[in-house]
Amino acid sequence: MKKLLTALLVLLAVGSLCLCSRRSQGGGASGSQGSASESQSVASGSSLIGIAMPETHVLRWVKDGNSLKAEAEQRGYRAEVQWGNADQTQQNQQIQSFLTQGAKALVVGCINDGVGSVISEAARDKVAVIAYDRIIPNSADYDYFITFNNFKVGQLQAQSIETALDLNSASASSPKYITLFAGSPTDGNAFFFYDGAMSVLNPYVDSGVLKVVGPYPRTSSDSGNFQRIATENWQAPIAKTRMENLLNNDARDVTLDAVLAPNDTLGRAIIEACKADAKYRTKLPTVTGQDAEFDSALSIKNGDQYSTVFKDTAKLAEAAILLADQVLKGQSVSIPGAVLASGDLAKIGDTGRKVVKTYLLDPILVTNSNLNVPVDAGFYEADQASQLR
Numbered sequence: 001m002k003k004l005l006t007a008l009l010v011l012l013a014v015g016s017l018c019l020c021s022r023r024s025q026g027g028g029a030s031g032s033q034g035s036a037s038e039s040q041s042v043a044s045g046s047s048l049i050g051i052a053m054p055e056t057h058v059l060r061w062v063k064d065g066n067s068l069k070a071e072a073e074q075r076g077y078r079a080e081v082q083w084g085n086a087d088q089t090q091q092n093q094q095i096q097s098f099l100t101q102g103a104k105a106l107v108v109g110c111i112n113d114g115v116g117s118v119i120s121e122a123a124r125d126k127v128a129v130i131a132y133d134r135i136i137p138n139s140a141d142y143d144y145f146i147t148f149n150n151f152k153v154g155q156l157q158a159q160s161i162e163t164a165l166d167l168n169s170a171s172a173s174s175p176k177y178i179t180l181f182a183g184s185p186t187d188g189n190a191f192f193f194y195d196g197a198m199s200v201l202n203p204y205v206d207s208g209v210l211k212v213v214g215p216y217p218r219t220s221s222d223s224g225n226f227q228r229i230a231t232e233n234w235q236a237p238i239a240k241t242r243m244e245n246l247l248n249n250d251a252r253d254v255t256l257d258a259v260l261a262p263n264d265t266l267g268r269a270i271i272e273a274c275k276a277d278a279k280y281r282t283k284l285p286t287v288t289g290q291d292a293e294f295d296s297a298l299s300i301k302n303g304d305q306y307s308t309v310f311k312d313t314a315k316l317a318e319a320a321i322l323l324a325d326q327v328l329k330g331q332s333v334s335i336p337g338a339v340l341a342s343g344d345l346a347k348i349g350d351t352g353r354k355v356v357k358t359y360l361l362d363p364i365l366v367t368n369s370n371l372n373v374p375v376d377a378g379f380y381e382a383d384q385a386s387q388l389r
């Protein structure tokens with residue numbers, strides 16, 4: 001305990017020294033332009049990169065944080081990673097501590113728009129901010145966002161339903177039944193996932209071959225209904241309870257053919273709820289997912305979950321650190337394997353206050369027929385990979 005206190009005091013002292021020296025170098029000017037990263041020029045190789053990840057209850061973020069740290073260190077930076085436990089106040093304290101320690105860049109997967117105040121502070125201190133996987137909403141204080149094509153993630157989820165239910169040959173006289181779930185309404189990605197999915201499914205609803213059981217927001221802009229299908233902070237217990245309620249109410253008199261689940265964590269919770277219902281004991285609905293989590297990959301192999309979307313987060317981490325490195329060195333940004341969002345996709349980079357430069361990696365649909373794709377990409381530990389072959 002004593003040792004911990006001493007360590008904390010030393011950390012605080014070092015932190016405030018860095019803060020003073022940074023401020024006295026004239027770093028505290030012109031917050032409103034928010035172009036800290038653009039005006040950043042040279043950073044020494046041993047500068048600190050602060051990595052702020054949102055949560056650990058969705059497993060990918062554990063890996064994201066560790067990959068980002070390893071990538072940063074490989075490029076000669078010092079790196080620190082913290083996870084925010086789906087609590088923006090906690091994450092803000094973590095980011096604040098990176099700033100106090102003199103971080104030159106922040107890589108942030110935020111929780112909600114409450115992150116704005118610390119991002120403004122980073123901008124005032126000319127710290128380069130990279131929004132990682134999730135947009136930092138309602139902020140004009142940063143310039144870069146790196147993520148996947150999140151609209152396509154949703155399209156892929158829905159295309160897997162289209163195939164599994166053979167919607168192309170279905171008829172309105174014998175319609176298929178689906179119920180819809182969305183991710184957290186505090187996460188900008190959730191809107192793109194949903195809209196991507198509905199861009200594929202709405203025409204089948206219109207022609208009567210697909211019937212929606214429960215709330216049906218045609219797009220995420222129907223905010224009343226979107227809130228009803230959304231899952232605060234991507235919490236599995238919320239999705240499980242909502243599925244149980246649906247099974248006992250709106251879906252009581254039909255047999256569901258599919259459930260649009262926005263990620264694997266929620267997909268598995270939905271499957272659990274279905275398994276407890278006698279009606280689905282022999283045949284589960286087609287349930288989608290996202291993240292290619294090992295448990296879901298195994299579930300796909302065993303025939304429970306139908307699909308997932310593989311996003312190679314090791315590549316995302318590598319690209320994010322390359323981006324931070326280029327920005328810190330004042331080089332022009334060029335990220336192999338990513339495209340700069342333009343046209344309709346530029347919306348993905350709209351914070352609500354400005355459109356930031358957004359780099360998109362490509363997601364891949366995974367079903368039982370191509371489980372080898374994440375396996376061959378080295379996405380799993382060796383013992384996990386061997387269970388999936």
Ligand code: BGC
Nearest residue numbers: 058133134187189234263291
């Ligand atoms: C990410 C998903 C993840 C979800 C919940 C989203 O922002 O893009 O990969 O499943 O958050 O953590």
